[in-house]
Amino acid sequence: MKLLHLTPGTGSFHCGSCLRDNALIKALRARGHEALMSPLYLPMVTDAEEAGEGQPVRVGGISLYLQQKMPRLAGMLPDGAKRWLDDEKRLRWASKFMGMTSPHDLGEMTVGSLLGEKGKQWPEWSALVDWMEKEARPEVVSLSNSLLIGLAPAIRKRLGVPVVVSLQGEDAFLDTLPEPWKTQAWELMRENAKSVTKFIAPSRFYAEEMMRRLEVGTDKMEVVFNGLNFDGYAGSRMEPEVPTIGYLARMIHGKGLTTLVDAFIELAGEIEVPGVKLRVAGAVTKGDEAYLDGLRAKLRNKGLLDRVTFEPNLSFEDKVKFLHEITVFSVPATYGEAFGLYVAEAQACGVPVVQPCHGAFPEILQMTQGGVLCEPDDVESLRRGLVQVLTDASLRRRLSEAGSAGARLHFSSGRMAEMFEKVWA
Structure with missing residues (x-):
């Protein structure tokens, strides 16, 4: 064809x-x-x-x-x-x-x-x-x-x-x-x-x-489920010594970054997760800078800015390295995502995810069994989900293994191409 x-x-x-x-x-x-x-x-x-x-x-x-x-x-x-x-x-x-x-x-x-x-x-x-x-x-x-x-x-x-x-x-x-x-x-x-x-x-x-x-x-x-060639995502994964939450998407309110920052602020006082950090990565344009300045100001007022990093516009190699260096992943989008390729990327790298229970996320996690769900646009529900994963090593291990296998099984580029081919036929 x-x-x-x-x-x-x-x-x-x-x-x-x-x-x-x-x-x-x-x-x-x-x-x-x-x-x-x-x-x-x-x-x-x-x-x-x-x-x-x-x-x-x-x-x-x-x-x-x-x-x-x-x-x-x-x-x-x-x-x-x-x-x-x-x-x-x-x-x-x-x-x-x-x-x-x-x-x-x-x-x-x-x-x-x-x-x-x-x-x-x-x-x-x-x-x-x-x-x-x-x-x-x-x-x-x-x-x-x-x-x-x-x-x-x-x-x-x-x-x-x-x-x-x-x-x-x-x-x-x-x-x-x-x-x-x-x-x-x-x-x-x-x-x-x-x-x-x-x-x-x-x-x-x-x-x-x-x-x-x-x-x-x-x-x-x-x-036809989205897919990727996961060969480029291979690498050795070792959990960081300090519990670290990762975010990888466009740095905007709509992707739930405000919700995640607010949940992190609440989480930072938890005795169960001492010293927890947040790493925010993804695409940034000039139009996003004012919004990000507002988040930095909020974190600075809480005395937490030194525990958060913003890592804009990573190369492909740096993105994969980023995913191998975090403990848990979350992009709590405020709207019903059509798919959310970033979830498949995180799970392919063995990172457990915490996602809102709307859009395609329940469907994806039912297929991969690589994460837990929280209520949409709910800071407290997201905080509880993050605590659940961050404090339970055996749960993280199960989610990591299931998510890695599930993402590669259901969301590979080869499977996507095969399904795409059937559409033509």
């Missing part, structure tokens, strides 16, 4: 979707498929063996922004100027300002993309479809997430091939858009869904959620 997979890059930090996409394409190639991954917006940031290496960014984020905001100027730019704007160095520089875009601009850009051929951005997207039609010539087009769904009608019309769309938690983003963008975006999502051959959800929870939100039936929805 000749597959073209379109995936947005981040330009400057790792993200779960990029890691998942990279692992998927490499695993599909290992199964004999001709799979090509093409980045959009910004260059990819992933592990050392990038599946899309050598592929240029087909639709540059700067050019796309100009097309939406100043379409007349964008239309007058010579090809040389557009190549200059879409240069990898320029795009990586622009990526540093992610998170500083106003809610109005985010809404406008999102709806502009979902409008497809009717939107101001279409000259940029049309060039991508031209390339697909004349050069790439795929048998299947795979879209990394449903925010790219505005392409589906044109792909079906001009290429006449199936369009498969992965779902990666887009509702959490769309629901934060201000009106009228939020309502318009969901209306366009439902309209464009008619041109999609199959949706792929990373959990049963999210399949049901998005069938309702997109108004599609079971005939259009399949569940």
